[in-house]
Amino acid sequence: MSSLRDKMNRLRGSSSPASPAEEAAAAVQAPEPPPAANTDHLETLSEEWSSMGVKLLHNEAGSFLMRRLVYPAGHQHGIHCLGELPSASAGLRAFHEVPIDAEQLLYLDLETTGLGVGTGNVPFMVGLAYWSGSELIVEQAVIRHPAEERAMLFYLNGKLGGYRYLVSYNGKTFDWPVMQTRFILHGYNRKLWEPLHLDFLHPSRSIWKNTLASLRLSHVEEERLGIERIDDVPGSLAPQLYFQFLADGDPEPLRGVYQHNEIDMLSLVCLSIRFGHLLNGNTEGGYQLPMPAESEELIRTGLWLEKMGHAGRAELMFEAALSCERTAAATLNMLAARDKKAGNWQRAVLLWQKAVIQSVQHGSAGLTASIELAMYYEHKLKDYDSALSYVSEALELALIDPLGRRDAKRRAEIEGLRKRRERLLRKTGRKLAE
CATH class of the missing domain: 3.30.420.10 (Ribonuclease H-like superfamily/Ribonuclease H)
Known part of the structure; x- marks a missing residue:
């Protein structure tokens, strides 16, 4: 069985190690290389x-x-x-x-x-x-x-x-x-x-x-x-x-x-x-660096710029996104969430309202906006009638599932909306419909 040194020599393209006699003969026939030289350099x-x-x-x-x-x-x-x-x-x-x-x-x-x-x-x-x-x-x-x-x-x-x-x-x-x-x-x-x-x-x-x-x-x-x-x-x-x-x-x-x-x-x-x-x-x-064309990319770019410490440039991206002819409800919710965190409630509410209007088809985007508006009107403005209206709409959206699926998260969400609706009914003095 060949040794590891033999294998490495073959990988380098070298032949098997010479015998002592062959080494001695080579030393007599070949001139001694300069001290600084390395035989690998001859490759x-x-x-x-x-x-x-x-x-x-x-x-x-x-x-x-x-x-x-x-x-x-x-x-x-x-x-x-x-x-x-x-x-x-x-x-x-x-x-x-x-x-x-x-x-x-x-x-x-x-x-x-x-x-x-x-x-x-x-x-x-x-x-x-x-x-x-x-x-x-x-x-x-x-x-x-x-x-x-x-x-x-x-x-x-x-x-x-x-x-x-x-x-x-x-x-x-x-x-x-x-x-x-x-x-x-x-x-x-x-x-x-x-x-x-x-x-x-x-x-x-x-x-x-x-x-x-x-x-x-x-x-x-x-x-x-x-x-x-x-x-x-x-x-x-x-x-x-x-x-x-x-x-x-x-x-x-x-x-x-x-x-x-x-x-x-x-x-x-x-x-x-x-x-x-x-x-x-x-x-x-x-520099040929065009502004993003899609509203979601504009908002995501703005969120990233804000995270990197450039709030002023981020706001330019947000404004450009809102000026687009049509902005998806999910994208509006994304920017509204940012405004909510920053305490910019005025624009957040406008974005949620726009998201509800633009959700032509029932889906999670309109549901999210409706829930946020219900919480805003209940806790911020104490406008229980408006809050009840939005939570009722959110519950209706949550109960609609074209594929008939109800995972644990959705079931918990529906239960939470029902409890919120019951609470708002009590606050408004109304009775729960039979």
Whole structure:
């Protein structure tokens, strides 16, 4: 049975270890290399790798592959120009309430062998992007076999410390925990970088939760960043293509994975530009950042801006939403809930009344508005007649179910409305109808 060293030698493409006699003969015939040289440095990459712009990098921990791309500030990716990043990045300070400079941002996106964050999931491609001077640099580190991972992590460990912010899409849950696990496994736990994280999945979810069919980065970029991928390799296929490469040694299938990861990095940069402009208030002018068209997206954007400390800009979004020709009752309830919390009862009541009127078909949106109005008139204005009218309407809506379903929540809601109606009948001096 071959030893582990034999297996690793075969992965590197080396032959079996030479015998003592063969080593002695080789020492006589071959000149001794310079002290600083490393025999691994003599390795050259095949034409297939070179055609993809991939080079072999070496450090004291070994070797790994690197593809490095440079994008000028004038490069257009969808509706945004990469050169907008320095001005947009100032708005990102709202995430951590500290100043942010574009050159402090490090973008991260992984391609891994699996989906979990445990020790069995290996990042075979680590994509990084960062702003330098007037250019965006994209680096893609790849390992050809497990023995190269330590060298890649050695390089990354030295790179990370130069940045204050880590930018990702779902990186708090996936990318960064995976990288932390790999660093610890290779003994870098004492030197772990602790960045301020900007995970753009969370604002994307806040703004586009109901207005986009999917919150995958590829879908967000197409719908809101004007980016169209052509012949893209889905990220879900990346592990399969990598295992295919490990099986036959042909790097060609990885070409599509490189391109997919590259676009992910550029799109992540453009998403940060969009959020930065929103936080800066740059919704007009040369930045090509149009106001959202749908009322729900306007309100959700406003709620997010308010959460990020920009109440004035949030109010502009709310006003724009209310000026739309038609605003869904559920959207009106969303803004009314915000106004209720803020103590803006006047607008909240108007929104609930509008929601009741616009609920042409019986549904939860009209029901919610009716309940809120019943509570407002009963407790705030002590107008028991109006409150009784709204609670009776709410009870009627709650009892109507076109599919005949009555779950525990709905049953409890109906019981609560009946008790409220009975109480209001007593307050108004009326009798409960038989």
